[in-house]
Amino acid sequence: MSSKTLFDKVWDDHVVARLEDGSDLIWIDRHILHEMTSYKAFDDLRSAGHPVRCPHLTLAVQDHILATDPGRDDYTYDKGTQFIQAQRRNTAEFGVPLVDLDDERQGIVHVVAPELGLTLPGSTLVCGDSHTCTNGGLGALAFGLGSSDVGHVLATQTLSLRRPKTIRVSFEGKCPNGVFPKDMILHLARSIGVAAGNGYAAEYAGSAVRALSVEGRLTLCNMSVEWGARMGMVAPDDTTYAYLAGRAHAPKGQAWDHALEAWQKLPSDSDANFDREFSIDVSQLPPQTTWGTSPEHTIGIDEVVPDPAQEPDLDRRKSMKRALAYMGLKPGSAIEGLNIQRVFIGSCTNSRLSDLREAAKVAKGRKVATDVRAMVVPGSTPIKRQAEAEGLDQIFLDAGFEWHESACSMCASVNADYVAPYERCVSTGNRNYEGRQGRNARTHLASPAMAAAAAVNGCLADVRRMKES
Amino acid sequence: MEKFSRLEAVAAPMLRDNIDTDAIIPVAHMKTMSGEFGKSLFANLRYQDDGNEDPEFVLNRPQFRDAKILVGGENFGCGSSREHAVWALLGFGIRCVVASSYGDIFYNNSFQMGLLPIVLPPAELEKLGAEVTAADGVRRTTVDLEQLEILGPVGGHYRFDVGPLKRRALLEGLDAVGVTLLHADQIDAFQSRDQGRRPWIHQLELGR
Numbered sequence: 001m002s003s004k005t006l007f008d009k010v011w012d013d014h015v016v017a018r019l020e021d022g023s024d025l026i027w028i029d030r031h032i033l034h035e036m037t038s039y040k041a042f043d044d045l046r047s048a049g050h051p052v053r054c055p056h057l058t059l060a061v062q063d064h065i066l067a068t069d070p071g072r073d074d075y076t077y078d079k080g081t082q083f084i085q086a087q088r089r090n091t092a093e094f095g096v097p098l099v100d101l102d103d104e105r106q107g108i109v110h111v112v113a114p115e116l117g118l119t120l121p122g123s124t125l126v127c128g129d130s131h132t133c134t135n136g137g138l139g140a141l142a143f144g145l146g147s148s149d150v151g152h153v154l155a156t157q158t159l160s161l162r163r164p165k166t167i168r169v170s171f172e173g174k175c176p177n178g179v180f181p182k183d184m185i186l187h188l189a190r191s192i193g194v195a196a197g198n199g200y201a202a203e204y205a206g207s208a209v210r211a212l213s214v215e216g217r218l219t220l221c222n223m224s225v226e227w228g229a230r231m232g233m234v235a236p237d238d239t240t241y242a243y244l245a246g247r248a249h250a251p252k253g254q255a256w257d258h259a260l261e262a263w264q265k266l267p268s269d270s271d272a273n274f275d276r277e278f279s280i281d282v283s284q285l286p287p288q289t290t291w292g293t294s295p296e297h298t299i300g301i302d303e304v305v306p307d308p309a310q311e312p313d314l315d316r317r318k319s320m321k322r323a324l325a326y327m328g329l330k331p332g333s334a335i336e337g338l339n340i341q342r343v344f345i346g347s348c349t350n351s352r353l354s355d356l357r358e359a360a361k362v363a364k365g366r367k368v369a370t371d372v373r374a375m376v377v378p379g380s381t382p383i384k385r386q387a388e389a390e391g392l393d394q395i396f397l398d399a400g401f402e403w404h405e406s407a408c409s410m411c412a413s414v415n416a417d418y419v420a421p422y423e424r425c426v427s428t429g430n431r432n433y434e435g436r437q438g439r440n441a442r443t444h445l446a447s448p449a450m451a452a453a454a455a456v457n458g459c460l461a462d463v464r465r466m467k468e469s
Numbered sequence: 470m471e472k473f474s475r476l477e478a479v480a481a482p483m484l485r486d487n488i489d490t491d492a493i494i495p496v497a498h499m500k501t502m503s504g505e506f507g508k509s510l511f512a513n514l515r516y517q518d519d520g521n522e523d524p525e526f527v528l529n530r531p532q533f534r535d536a537k538i539l540v541g542g543e544n545f546g547c548g549s550s551r552e553h554a555v556w557a558l559l560g561f562g563i564r565c566v567v568a569s570s571y572g573d574i575f576y577n578n579s580f581q582m583g584l585l586p587i588v589l590p591p592a593e594l595e596k597l598g599a600e601v602t603a604a605d606g607v608r609r610t611t612v613d614l615e616q617l618e619i620l621g622p623v624g625g626h627y628r629f630d631v632g633p634l635k636r637r638a639l640l641e642g643l644d645a646v647g648v649t650l651l652h653a654d655q656i657d658a659f660q661s662r663d664q665g666r667r668p669w670i671h672q673l674e675l676g677r
Contacts, residue, residue, distance in 0.1 A: 016652065016655050016656055016659040017652045017655045019634060020633065020634065021632045021633045021634045021635075022632070023632065023634060025649065025652055025655070025656075027656075027659055027660070027663065029670045036499065036551075037550065037551065037552070039502060040504075040552070044646075048644070048646065050646065056671075056673050056674070056675065057670075057671070057673060058675075059675050065500065079500040080500075082502060083500075083502070086502070097675035118673075120669070120670070123670060128550060129549075129550055130548065130549050130550040130574055143574075144550040144574050145550060145574065145577075146550055146551070146552035146555070146574060146575075146577065146578030146581060147552040147578075148552060148578065148581035148582060148645065149577065149578070149581065151646065152581075152645055152646050152649065155646045155649075155650075156646060156649045156650060156656060157656065157660070158649060158652075158656055160634070160645070160648075160649060162632065164573075194487060194544060194547060195486075195487070195543055195544035195547070195570055198544065198547075198570050198571065198572065198573055199570075199573065225548075225572075225574075228544065228547065228572070228573070230573040230574060249673060249674075249675065251669035255668060255669040255672070256669075258668070258669065259667075259669040262667070294487055315485075315486050315542060315543070316486075318485070319485065319486055319487065322485075412496055412549075413496055413497070414496050414499075414500075421518070431489075431491065431548060431549075433489050433491045433492065433548060434491070434492060434513065435491055435492065435495050435513040436491050438497075439495070439497070439513055439518070440518075
């Protein structure tokens with residue numbers, strides 16, 4: 001038998017039928033729905049007269065268009081009401097389990113699925129959201145869909161897909177202090193380019209990835225799509241199994257033993273071939289942030305804003321100029337010290353407990369700068385409760401941060417949390433596109449520690465120079 | 470799904486790389502279930518801060534208002550999985566996008582809704598972009614999915630390729646779920662075999 005990559009093993013394990021044009025019909029193990037992209041899928045199902053084939057493998061959540069104000073309900077954000085209530089009606093009609101607003105498990109879809117033990121190594125998991133690749137951090141083949149494909153999975157529990165090529169990204173070395181998975185993945189987007197992963201499934205490997213916690217791996221995989229890879233995976237190991245053991249929907253008892261035996265065969269064979277290999281040494285990496293309007297517009301905090309005149313590629317030069325104008329920046333200016341007005345700590349990229357702890361370390365004993373509005377939005381209600389039990393909420397509140405209910409919030413600004421025109425925001429989200437956080441909003445992506453450092457300094461700051469107090 | 474076979478129409482040039490789905494339809498315009506998103510296409514670029522149209526934006530110029538073909542750059546439709554991006558393009562009247570590459574999710578979504586996303590190699594795309602820019606909406610471009618070719622407005626000739634299943638689905642206006650359900654027996658067989666092989670996947674109780 002020829003040697004296989006992690007991706008090959010999972011893919012081949014799920015082929016229902018080989019189709020005539022080199023596509024495969026792939027079985028889907030887990031399907032997660034959120035309220036912004038699933039209503040159309042349910043409408044399609046209803047008009048075609050299809051039932052949901054496997055409601056027991058499907059879970060719906062509410063996360064995108066929810067208010068984050070304490071005590072929120074269906075009506076707190078008026079534009080969300082119809083989506084929230086449609087999700088409730090549709091899931092009841094089709095027998096799909098729902099984690100509703102007031103459920104103690106509520107949270108952002110890609111935070112909830114791993115947290116509940118729904119995301120398993122070697123499984124296929126889809127959701128109508130591009131950041132579904134987050135779940136690859138546990139060794140799942142996980143990817144985002146549009147609403148029509150959501151309907152297709154609801155009706156058939158399968159997808160017709162062309163097999164992607166494979167790329168292995170190896171992060172080697174030990175991350176210096178103040179450098180996090182977010183910095184690794186931003187640096188990758190810069191190094192490889194945002195279109196590089198189109199048509200590829202990615203595997204992250206190397207000593208720096210092995211050293212990461214599962215939460216860190218989820219952050220890494222989350223931004224696969226930001227360099228074009230629809231799916232990004234980390235091979236399961238003891239860290240993975242320790243994370244999963246005992247989670248609500250992870251297998252138990254004998255089922256666990258059988259699953260574990262299968263999972264341990266998943267890592268890529270040592271002589272497996274990838275269509276492309278890419279390698280990054282993280283041992284000298286400074287904290288990263290974005291200067292422009294694409295995740296590849298990334299620099300180290302100690303660098304200056306790049307000069308389009310020095311970019312040989314004409315299209316890139318054009319896009320850099322446009323980004324500089326949008327961001328209100330001059331080539332050659334330092335990124336450190338740039339004044340900011342908003343800070344957002346949250347999103348499916350960076351809203352987990354470890355993220356909040358890192359941000360709290362920086363915030364502790366300090367004050368959010370005058371004229372900066374900083375918010376912390378935990379990724380799920382369980383994370384919020386745990387953070388409160390640890391006193392993190394109090395650290396943030398004492399420092400002048402806002403402490404919110406869980407939702408996607410200002411990462412995508414689907415709800416009422418947005419950045420005003422021309423304001424500058426340091427965000428732990430995943431996209432710094434034009435208009436992503438609001439019309440003419442200027443976004444700088446960074447790690448939670450860097451975001452907290454920006455909040456207390458009132459400007460982009462180098463977290464390596466801040467002592468724990 | 471509306472069929473697609475041959476389209477003769479004005480092509481509009483938007484020759485930028487990385488036109489993301491947030492640009493194609495900003496989230497602020499997705500907070501409706503009306504299904505009508507054509508007016509929201511490229512909203513942040515098409516409308517000024519005061520809500521009036523920006524006369525400089527390509528699709529606001531009189532010669533491109535009826536464009537049905539959009540010529541982009543590299544990595545068109547990257548970012549968010551929102552199918553609203555496809556709905557907005559179709560709502561405006563665009564039936565075909567030509568680019569050198571696409572975000573994978575957008576590419577799939579397009580076929581689901583009857584929007585044809587054509588891939589041309591960068592050099593060919595540049596030629597077509599130049600033709601379309603020079604024609605300035607006066608001459609039409611022809612996209613022929615039967616013949617797998619584009620006839621540019623100034624006489625250029627471009628071959629393209631589309632997977633045979635996707636091509637047939639567009640030509641015949643096939644419903645993707647219907648096509649998959651032709652394999653219902655194989656799906657049933659996979660599921661029952663897999664329940665024995667990986668019971669931990671299938672034994673799930675997700676109730677509250």
